Amino acid sequence: MEPVVRDALTIAGASGDLPWPEVEAVGGWWNRRFAPEVDLVGADRAPVARHVAFAGSVKWLGTPFDAHDLATLRRDAAQVPGFDTGVSGLAVVSLSGTRSGVEGADLVWGADDVIAAWR
Known part of the structure; x- marks a missing residue:
């Protein structure tokens, strides 16, 4: 599912919808x-970025994205070369939405948002 979501986000970025x-890219x-x-x-370009604007997680399961998932994303994103904690954003894409306690993500998308990017 990640390639479809990545493409949808790329399209949304080109349209100015992020x-x-x-x-x-x-x-x-x-x-x-x-790991x-x-x-x-x-990022601002591919294959090697000069600037990482955001890092994110795709959870395409029957359970919502929760505070534990967000903590994992924050920890892992900090290891991405070019990710600047406090400047770079966090994106969450979840089939089953989010639970309370997921405040702090700069972008939260569901299935409808992924599909809408392709229109």
């Missing part, structure tokens, strides 16, 4: 051990 107008990031693995990284 909080980060500089985003031209959305990919993912992981180290050689695949951590960050589903979404929005």
